[in-house]
Structures are given as structure tokens and as C-alpha cells.
Amino acid sequence: xxxxxxxxxxxxxxxxxxxxxxxxxxxxxxxxxxxxSFKGILSYFIKPEKLKNKDLTQISVSDPxxxxxxxxxxxxxxTESIYLEHSAAIAKRDLEQFQIKTLNxxxxxxxxxxxxxxxxxxxxxxxxLEALDPVNVFQGKPISLIPLAVKFPNIxxxxxxxxxxxxxxxxxxxxxxxxxxxxxxxxxxxxxxVSQERIGDSPRFPNLSNFMLNLMSLPHSSAAAERIFSxxxxxxxxxxxxxxxxxxxxxxxxxxxxxxxxCRTWQPTPKLIDKMNTKWVKSPAEVSQEVxxxxx
Numbered sequence: 001x002x003x004x005x006x007x008x009x010x011x012x013x014x015x016x017x018x019x020x021x022x023x024x025x026x027x028x029x030x031x032x033x034x035x036x037s038f039k040g041i042l043s044y045f046i047k048p049e050k051l052k053n054k055d056l057t058q059i060s061v062s063d064p065x066x067x068x069x070x071x072x073x074x075x076x077x078x079t080e081s082i083y084l085e086h087s088a089a090i091a092k093r094d095l096e097q098f099q100i101k102t103l104n105x106x107x108x109x110x111x112x113x114x115x116x117x118x119x120x121x122x123x124x125x126x127x128x129l130e131a132l133d134p135v136n137v138f139q140g141k142p143i144s145l146i147p148l149a150v151k152f153p154n155i156x157x158x159x160x161x162x163x164x165x166x167x168x169x170x171x172x173x174x175x176x177x178x179x180x181x182x183x184x185x186x187x188x189x190x191x192x193x194v195s196q197e198r199i200g201d202s203p204r205f206p207n208l209s210n211f212m213l214n215l216m217s218l219p220h221s222s223a224a225a226e227r228i229f230s231x232x233x234x235x236x237x238x239x240x241x242x243x244x245x246x247x248x249x250x251x252x253x254x255x256x257x258x259x260x261x262x263c264r265t266w267q268p269t270p271k272l273i274d275k276m277n278t279k280w281v282k283s284p285a286e287v288s289q290e291v292x293x294x295x296x
Contacts, residue, residue, distance in 0.1 A: 001082050005102055008076025012041065013109070020221040025187055027220040028132035034117045041113070044074040045106045057118045061110035070099040073106070125151060132212060134190040140172040145211075155214045160207050167208035187216060231255065
């Protein structure tokens with residue numbers, strides 16, 4: 001029963017961990033992912049009426065008066081089936097010990113989630129970043145971008161707050177034909193399309209698009225950087241310790257370029273060949289940047 005319980009609860013924890021290991025843009029969805037995961041775990045052992053509180057941080061996960069009775073706590077379908085099949089052979093004391101230990105597991109897990117994700121300004125800030133989601137844009141949420149803008153004074157100056165909010169309201173309220181097919185697209189594609197909107201020869205949403213495109217550079221975890229460090233360790237071994245930085249950089253780019261193709265059949269594009277041929281007339285830094293631009 002213990003193993004069945006762990007096989008039930010650990011995948012729920014791993015699903016949340018995977019959100020922080022993704023290389024694609026996830027920062028606009030983290031608030032929803034964390035909320036859903038935390039509330040789902042609480043629903044296994046906290047009384048339903050206690051979960052009606054919209055502020056999850058105000059739920060006392062250690063208060064016994066909030067707990068469902070030991071026998072009604074949900075521990076997974078497999079655990080339940082094992083108990084029903086072998087209930088006659090399970091001593092009452094062993095069953096009670098199992099129930100208490102699994103409850104303590106839930107309480108400890110919930111405390112750790114509160115401590116790591118919900119007990120500081122991070123959680124509320126993540127909710128503000130949901131404005132990046134095209135779905136929320138077309139639902140007019142939020143009404144104002146200023147609560148988000150004040151968090152990033154290095155990205156947007158307070159002198160353009162009025163223009164920023166005016167552009168946001170125009171985008172959320174107005175019907176822009178060129179953006180209709182972008183309603184459920186990835187934020188990267190959507191905000192790039194917004195930046196291309198013009199009134200005459202001038203950008204239609206200059207402050208808004210610049211602000212949002214800058215926000216998308218925020219890393220939601222260190223997983224991507226850690227993967228690069230692991231690759232460097234695998235490439236620059238003891239026997240290859242004298243590799244130059246340019247060579248190492250080239251190997252990393254090559255590995256990234258070929259990660260989704262068969263290297264035996266891969267054909268470089270004419271544009272990539274042309275970029276590589278320029279290495280004899282351009283600096284290594286210029287070539288490295290152009291090769292990177294070619295990949296993405």
C-alpha cells in the first residue's frame with residue numbers, strides 16, 4: 001500500500017517539476033500550474049469547504065480541524081483496491097499507522113509547496129505575468145498593466161505608463177483583423193505580430209510590444225542553463241581540456257542544430273553555408289552571432 005500510494009502521488013509532484021524544466025516559454029502559465037497542483041494535493045486531505053477560499057496561501061495545511069477523517073483521505077485508486085482486497089489481513093494498528101503516515105506526507109508536501117512557491121511575492125508576480133497569454137489579452141485581462149509595469153522599472157519608464165496602458169486597452173478592446181488568427185497562438189508569435197502592426201509607417205503598439213517582448217526574456221528556471229553546463233562538461237573532457245572557447249562554442253551550436261535531425265542525412269542550407277564562409281572575413285564574435293541567428 002505504501003508503494004501504491006507513492007506511485008500515485010509522486011507523478012503529481014513530477015508534473016509540476018517538469019513545468020520548471022521546459023525550454024519553451026512557460027512563465028505566463030506557472031501561476032495556474034502551481035495553483036492547480038497545490039489545490040489538487042490539498043483536495044486529497046483538506047475538507048472541501050476549506051478549499052473554497054480563493055487565496056490558497058490562507059489555507060492552514062497543518063490544522064487538524066481542516067482535515068478529512070483518516071479513512072476518507074484519498075490515497076489513489078490502486079491503494080484503495082489493495083485495501084479492499086486484503087482488508088481482512090491488515091491489522092487495525094498497521095492500517096492506522098499507514099493512514100497517519102500518508103497524511104503526514106501530504107502535510108509536509110503542502111508545507112514545502114507553500115514555502116517554495118506561495119509564501120512570498122513570487123506567486124503574485126507570476127499571476128501578473130499571465131498578461132502575456134494571448135487568450136487573456138482577448139478576454140481583456142487584466143484591465144490595467146500598471147501593476148505589472150511597476151515591477152519592472154528597468155524595462156519600462158514611468159513616464160510612458162499612460163501610453164502603455166492606452167495601447168493595452170486599445171489592443172484588448174479593439175478588433176484587429178491581422179491578430180484574429182493569433183488568439184490562441186504562442187506568446188512569442190502573438191507579440192511579434194503585435195509589434196508589426198502599423199498606423200501608416202509608425203508602430204501601432206510600440207511601448208506595449210517592447211515591454212511584453214522584454215518580459216518574455218525572463219527565465220522561469222535555471223534548467224536550460226544547467227543543460228548547457230552539462231553539455232560543456234561532456235565535450236570538454238580531460239583529454240580535450242585545451243579546446244578553445246570558439247571551438248567549444250561551435251560544437252555546442254552544432255549539437256543544438258542537429259538535435260532533431262539525423263546527422264547522416266542532414267543537408268546545410270545555402271544560407272548557413274554562406275554564413276560559415278564568412279568566417280575568413282569576419283571576427284569570431286560576428287560569426288558566432290550570425291550562426292546563432294541562422295539556427296533560430
